[in-house]
Amino acid sequence: MPDHPxxxxxxxxxxxxxxxxxxxxxxxxxxxxxxxxxTLTARAVLxxxxxxxxxxxxxxxVAVPLAIRxxxxxDQEALAAQARLAAEVLRTRLDRGRTADxxxxxxxxxxxxxxxxxxxxxxxxxxxxxxxxxxxxxxxxNVSARRPVDGRRALVxxxxxxxxxxxVLSRASSPGLWRQxxxxxxxxxxxxxxxxxxxxxxxxxxxARPIRVAATAAARLRAGDRAVRVPVExxxxxxxxxxxxxxxxxxxxxxxxxQREFLLSVSHELRTPLTAIRGYAEALADGVIExxxxxxxxxxxxxxxxxxxxxxxxxxxxxRLEAADFPLEPAPVDLTxxxxxxxxxxxxxxxxxxxxxRVESPDRPVPAYTDPxxxxxxxxxxxxxxxRVVPPGAPVVLAVRQTGADPAAGGVLExxxxxxxxxxxxxxxxxxxxxLHERYRGVRKVGSGLGLALAAGLVRRLGGDITAGHAPExxxxxxxxxxxxxxxxxxxx
Numbered sequence: 161m162p163d164h165p166x167x168x169x170x171x172x173x174x175x176x177x178x179x180x181x182x183x184x185x186x187x188x189x190x191x192x193x194x195x196x197x198x199t200l201t202a203r204a205v206l207x208x209x210x211x212x213x214x215x216x217x218x219x220x221x222v223a224v225p226l227a228i229r230x231x232x233x234x235d236q237e238a239l240a241a242q243a244r245l246a247a248e249v250l251r252t253r254l255d256r257g258r259t260a261d262x263x264x265x266x267x268x269x270x271x272x273x274x275x276x277x278x279x280x281x282x283x284x285x286x287x288x289x290x291x292x293x294x295x296x297x298x299x300x301x302n303v304s305a306r307r308p309v310d311g312r313r314a315l316v317x318x319x320x321x322x323x324x325x326x327x328v329l330s331r332a333s334s335p336g337l338w339r340q341x342x343x344x345x346x347x348x349x350x351x352x353x354x355x356x357x358x359x360x361x362x363x364x365x366x367x368a369r370p371i372r373v374a375a376t377a378a379a380r381l382r383a384g385d386r387a388v389r390v391p392v393e394x395x396x397x398x399x400x401x402x403x404x405x406x407x408x409x410x411x412x413x414x415x416x417x418x419q420r421e422f423l424l425s426v427s428h429e430l431r432t433p434l435t436a437i438r439g440y441a442e443a444l445a446d447g448v449i450e451x452x453x454x455x456x457x458x459x460x461x462x463x464x465x466x467x468x469x470x471x472x473x474x475x476x477x478x479x480r481l482e483a484a485d486f487p488l489e490p491a492p493v494d495l496t497x498x499x500x501x502x503x504x505x506x507x508x509x510x511x512x513x514x515x516x517x518r519v520e521s522p523d524r525p526v527p528a529y530t531d532p533x534x535x536x537x538x539x540x541x542x543x544x545x546x547x548r549v550v551p552p553g554a555p556v557v558l559a560v561r562q563t564g565a566d567p568a569a570g571g572v573l574e575x576x577x578x579x580x581x582x583x584x585x586x587x588x589x590x591x592x593x594x595x596l597h598e599r600y601r602g603v604r605k606v607g608s609g610l611g612l613a614l615a616a617g618l619v620r621r622l623g624g625d626i627t628a629g630h631a632p633e634x635x636x637x638x639x640x641x642x643x644x645x646x647x648x649x650x651x652x653x
Contacts, residue, residue, distance in 0.1 A: 212356020
């Protein structure tokens, strides 16, 4: 420290001391007015009613003709029974001329709506019957059909008797048969339609209830309630929706917790150089620092501002990393040459603090397809992290090798150190923003907490992958695998 008075440090409020920034939660949107026809319940009821109505109509279309044919068949069978009975009664009387028994039988049948025709010697006793019916009965053949009688469609039953005689009965088809059948069917059809409406209401309520529960849970999530959970119930689709919402709530809780920790870490890192710059600036403004200490104060302020500039640059790079316009200039790169170019810079920096630096690379080129500027940025960041924690006398190694026996498989860059290393738990979160910074702040020298996250994002954007592990030198090892295939480069987010 320069031998000038220590600058006055500004007082820190509770918010500056580490309180989280207040994030405004947007008020919940006003509930949208629902029209009846747009609700799931209304549409389910409408669909089930439509299905029920179609079913009723189809049933009516199929059942009514069947019912009518069944009624006509019963009438035909009843008329046939009457014809057989009349034939038996008149079998021995038709040859004697018109008798009182015939008259009495004809009147009795007429009272039942049945017309009786007597055929003697192949001739009907009165007009009205179709000639073909008379001819068939006169030829000794029975008749059972629907034929026009006296200009009206009627059921006809004829029974032949010996000697060209016979009896023919006819009954006019009932004009109101359709109406009678419909009257008998309307109650069952109406009951079916009502059952469809009730089933639609019950189904709609069953379907809409878990959706309403999920919508309520989503609204609470939007309002900031991360403790909300949706019960997982059948059917499978509803259970999948509930599990997805519960997973989203858990992910939001984890993400916001990490974001809170990250903001705390970044705010601390930003506050440290700002506090120093402000303190020295106030000391200069108050004239506390003498003229011979001005240059030292300026150098301190310059170093702190450079630290602040690097931190802001890392934040901006992280923010832009997934953007479509993030600049990348991929090209064929010899990783052996890249390591050789980095050696003079880092051997000098390591030697200045008593750390040994060496490069391990083959005697032949190790080709890869990547952005040389960005991958050098990754290497410099990893070496910077290693140099920060390695004690004097311990090594820092930059190694290069091929991914496999085939040169077209790509190459590997590895940064190893002899520092304190990382635990297995550390390795699991090594590339999360601020994770290691939060763990080791105050324990060992740490950076902004953004370097490893930025390196991981750059490597993945370049189509490679990065892993953290234990180094044989006793510290940490970071391995970067780069492709030789240009199509693996992510040119857009």
